[in-house]
Amino acid sequence: MELKLFAASAAFYTAATALGFAYLFSKDERWSLWMLRLLGAGVLLHLASFGLRLKLFWEIPENRFFFPINSFFGALSFLALAVSVTFFLVEGRHRLGILGAFVLPWACLASWGALWRAQAMQGTEIHGLVPALQSYWINIHPMVLMASYAVFGNAFGVGLALLVQERQVKSRKPGELCYRLPAIEELDNLNYKLIVTGFPILTVGIIMGGIWAYGAWGRFWGWDPKETWALITALVYAAYLHMRFIAGWRGRKAVYMSMFGFACVVFTFIGVNFLSELHGYLSNG
Amino acid sequence: MKSLRLFRSVRFNIGLFFAIAVASAIGTLLPQAPETPEKVDVFMRAYPFWGRLFGALGLFHLYQSWWYLGMLVLMAFDIVVCKLWKTPPDPGLVSMPPELAPEADMEGEFDKAAASLRLKPMHASFLIEEPPAQVVGRLRAFMEKEGYRIQEALREEKSARWSLVGTRHRLQRWGSYVAHVALVVILLGGLIKQLYGFVEMVPVLEGRSRNMQNKPDWELFVDKFTVQYYEGTATPKRFASDLRVEKNGEELGRKTIIVNDPLDIGGVRFYQASWGAGGMFRSVTLRLGRQELQLPQRTALPIPGTKIHAVAEMMLPNFTVGADGRADSASLDLKNPAVKLVFKVGGVPTRPLWLLQRSPEVAFAEGDDGVLSHIPPPPFKLAEIDPILFSGIQVAYDPGFKVVLGGAVAWLVGMILLFYLHRRRFWFLVGPAQGDGRAQVLIGAWSSRGSQEFQKEFNAFVGRLQLELGGGAPGLSPAP
Numbered sequence: 001m002e003l004k005l006f007a008a009s010a011a012f013y014t015a016a017t018a019l020g021f022a023y024l025f026s027k028d029e030r031w032s033l034w035m036l037r038l039l040g041a042g043v044l045l046h047l048a049s050f051g052l053r054l055k056l057f058w059e060i061p062e063n064r065f066f067f068p069i070n071s072f073f074g075a076l077s078f079l080a081l082a083v084s085v086t087f088f089l090v091e092g093r094h095r096l097g098i099l100g101a102f103v104l105p106w107a108c109l110a111s112w113g114a115l116w117r118a119q120a121m122q123g124t125e126i127h128g129l130v131p132a133l134q135s136y137w138i139n140i141h142p143m144v145l146m147a148s149y150a151v152f153g154n155a156f157g158v159g160l161a162l163l164v165q166e167r168q169v170k171s172r173k174p175g176e177l178c179y180r181l182p183a184i185e186e187l188d189n190l191n192y193k194l195i196v197t198g199f200p201i202l203t204v205g206i207i208m209g210g211i212w213a214y215g216a217w218g219r220f221w222g223w224d225p226k227e228t229w230a231l232i233t234a235l236v237y238a239a240y241l242h243m244r245f246i247a248g249w250r251g252r253k254a255v256y257m258s259m260f261g262f263a264c265v266v267f268t269f270i271g272v273n274f275l276s277e278l279h280g281y282l283s284n285g
Numbered sequence: 286m287k288s289l290r291l292f293r294s295v296r297f298n299i300g301l302f303f304a305i306a307v308a309s310a311i312g313t314l315l316p317q318a319p320e321t322p323e324k325v326d327v328f329m330r331a332y333p334f335w336g337r338l339f340g341a342l343g344l345f346h347l348y349q350s351w352w353y354l355g356m357l358v359l360m361a362f363d364i365v366v367c368k369l370w371k372t373p374p375d376p377g378l379v380s381m382p383p384e385l386a387p388e389a390d391m392e393g394e395f396d397k398a399a400a401s402l403r404l405k406p407m408h409a410s411f412l413i414e415e416p417p418a419q420v421v422g423r424l425r426a427f428m429e430k431e432g433y434r435i436q437e438a439l440r441e442e443k444s445a446r447w448s449l450v451g452t453r454h455r456l457q458r459w460g461s462y463v464a465h466v467a468l469v470v471i472l473l474g475g476l477i478k479q480l481y482g483f484v485e486m487v488p489v490l491e492g493r494s495r496n497m498q499n500k501p502d503w504e505l506f507v508d509k510f511t512v513q514y515y516e517g518t519a520t521p522k523r524f525a526s527d528l529r530v531e532k533n534g535e536e537l538g539r540k541t542i543i544v545n546d547p548l549d550i551g552g553v554r555f556y557q558a559s560w561g562a563g564g565m566f567r568s569v570t571l572r573l574g575r576q577e578l579q580l581p582q583r584t585a586l587p588i589p590g591t592k593i594h595a596v597a598e599m600m601l602p603n604f605t606v607g608a609d610g611r612a613d614s615a616s617l618d619l620k621n622p623a624v625k626l627v628f629k630v631g632g633v634p635t636r637p638l639w640l641l642q643r644s645p646e647v648a649f650a651e652g653d654d655g656v657l658s659h660i661p662p663p664p665f666k667l668a669e670i671d672p673i674l675f676s677g678i679q680v681a682y683d684p685g686f687k688v689v690l691g692g693a694v695a696w697l698v699g700m701i702l703l704f705y706l707h708r709r710r711f712w713f714l715v716g717p718a719q720g721d722g723r724a725q726v727l728i729g730a731w732s733s734r735g736s737q738e739f740q741k742e743f744n745a746f747v748g749r750l751q752l753e754l755g756g757g758a759p760g761l762s763p764a765p
Binding site: 060062127128130131132134135185186189193196197199200203204207210211214215216217218219220221222223224225228229231232235236238239242243246247272275 | 295296298299302303305306309310312313314317320348474475478484515518520521522523524543544545547554556557558679680681683686689690693696697700701704705735737738
């Protein structure tokens, strides 16, 4: 049932994304409105599925009151939820409509990834937590970091929209899209605002991990690949902030930097599984 | 300081960020000796040339190498040079836009101030049907109600001209400063750990003790070690040691430690880190037909009804045949336990046999040179092994942790101040409008979030202010 609800929410996310693309090429405001509605429905189904997951997960006494985020499925599912909710908030506030096509694919990718994983593992990976993860920090540290990933995912989408818009503006025959996308300056500003929201969350999440590591192994920092890549990600975004604040970079150059930061986020989340045993979802750690 | 210009340049520091990022990334792709020495060995054997080269560059101890640490120190130095050289450069309450310095000529001051406010990206002006002195009083009251701290910058009673400055969330200007100090503090905490702290792994067999290396007179006793698994899996549910620490026979502390819950003795912390099996066991049980024979380690016991004695020599927890053809253990986990048995017939030992507990169909005989050869499975089985496990206790002393924690809290505060507080600054010039008794109000504004985002708020603010003061339609600055 958990998986069925989850699959339904993934279907809604996919439909919302499709509407987002449809809106990109049509003038009909209804597409945008329905995109948001379908997304909302997807989030509700996802929450229901998550609730069921919690119930099943907590049937194992050692897991009680910890969040089921110790598996690849759990992490991807949570990430899809975080991206969708963040986008819902951003879109609800700014009502740009057009951003769905740029941001929602990430929610789709994460939820399809989770479905693929559930298929491969023949289930939604509800296991008992290993002793290292039986700590209240599991409810905080990964959640905080994934929230920052979701915010950066949104920033990436906005950056992409900026690049598209810039091409449109520079081209001799700007298409329909040019008039539908927000102004470059507005996109640049939104991209920046999202990164300034995500950066403190990311760094504080990393520090929380250090405090947990000190409680579990007696060291704040251990150069585990996941830690190191999170640090690299933070450095790249710090470089972006310095470029904007001090060197006054705007527009395309700044967006490239922020996109590079998001590439680091993706690698930290997915790629590092092949390097780290400590933080690997694949090693079931 | 001219000589420090390089270290203060944005380009240089962004370059430094990238150098640290790239070096850190390399460290995650190459095996690191402090964490996985065995993988470094494998790499060295596979690529001798590159191995030697990388070794010489310190790439296998990358995060401890002088050049990597040097970059971190340089970063701390640059932060000090860039950020902390001067205390916050902006006192927060700037009486006038910074390009103006007060001078003796007051009339000229006001004119210059007015001209400069009109150049601000956000400015507005309007007329009020009241004398300037009254307008100033109500303006003050309004600003205070809106949560602004307001100060008088200039006053000229004779011609009734005032200049006021109002600020809100002034703390925001400390954000960047606090965050950068926090980074230096965190790095200092790490340095303190490197200089005065230690980490060591002390494997202690259950029921025995072992002395520490860093504190040689401290003795760790593991009185009991338990491990539980989730049913039907090899995933551990809980593992715990009844740990006792003594110094020259005097007890310093005791506790049942589990992962995430260490024992703390004056800042030295004892963590339950791992467990494993060495080669020790209490007994192994051999099944010979219907009979069972329990053999303690290295103790010859007769097989009932025969003249043969059996000895269980040693155990390997994760049996494998090594590259040299000899028996080896791939790890210290009890994944594939095997026991070496020797039989003695009339006191003469036979060739040693290796039996695998989980694969009874496989057996090896060991030659004089230690090389193994397959043999058909013997008519007896390894029914049970009762291993003596060791508990891996990680002992860590980190006097820098509290410093790091302080830095972490400061970082959090700095981030909140810098990014989540919105500092706004308003400058007002109030004076008589030319030719009549009305007051003219000129407003300029600045926001820490930039004019684009602030424009809407500014327009709404001016609207409210005007309503409060009762004036005509304002001349607003055009949208940027």
